[in-house]
Amino acid sequence: MNTISIVFGIVWAVWGGAYYALLFGSRDVALKKRCFPYILLGFNGSFLAFLFLIEIPMSAMIIVTPVVILLTYNEYITTRYCRWCGGTLTNMLTARFTADRCPWCKKSIDYVH
Numbered sequence: 001m002n003t004i005s006i007v008f009g010i011v012w013a014v015w016g017g018a019y020y021a022l023l024f025g026s027r028d029v030a031l032k033k034r035c036f037p038y039i040l041l042g043f044n045g046s047f048l049a050f051l052f053l054i055e056i057p058m059s060a061m062i063i064v065t066p067v068v069i070l071l072t073y074n075e076y077i078t079t080r081y082c083r084w085c086g087g088t089l090t091n092m093l094t095a096r097f098t099a100d101r102c103p104w105c106k107k108s109i110d111y112v113h
Ligand SMILES: [Zn+2]
Pocket: 082, 083, 084, 085, 086, 087, 102, 103, 104, 105, 106, 107
């Protein structure tokens, strides 16, 4: 473990904690819609920064960067919130959106992006 790896581990843990606290600890849709893009960018952007800092081969960077950007965009557009209770219904990491009822309030699904 070098210094960069340790620092990155801490940074990513903080972003990850903020990510889950926001999506699953809050029921405030307006707050989530305002903060989620920044947290997503911080989370995935710090990952790209880490790869750059540990100097992975440029050929790998050329492949990884667009993939991370696409996954980030996909996660952003697929994350939805319950209209009734404000709970997060789905995002790419949890794939919670499988039932026809909100897992939090049990009302039938009627989401807002
Ligand atoms: Zn709900």
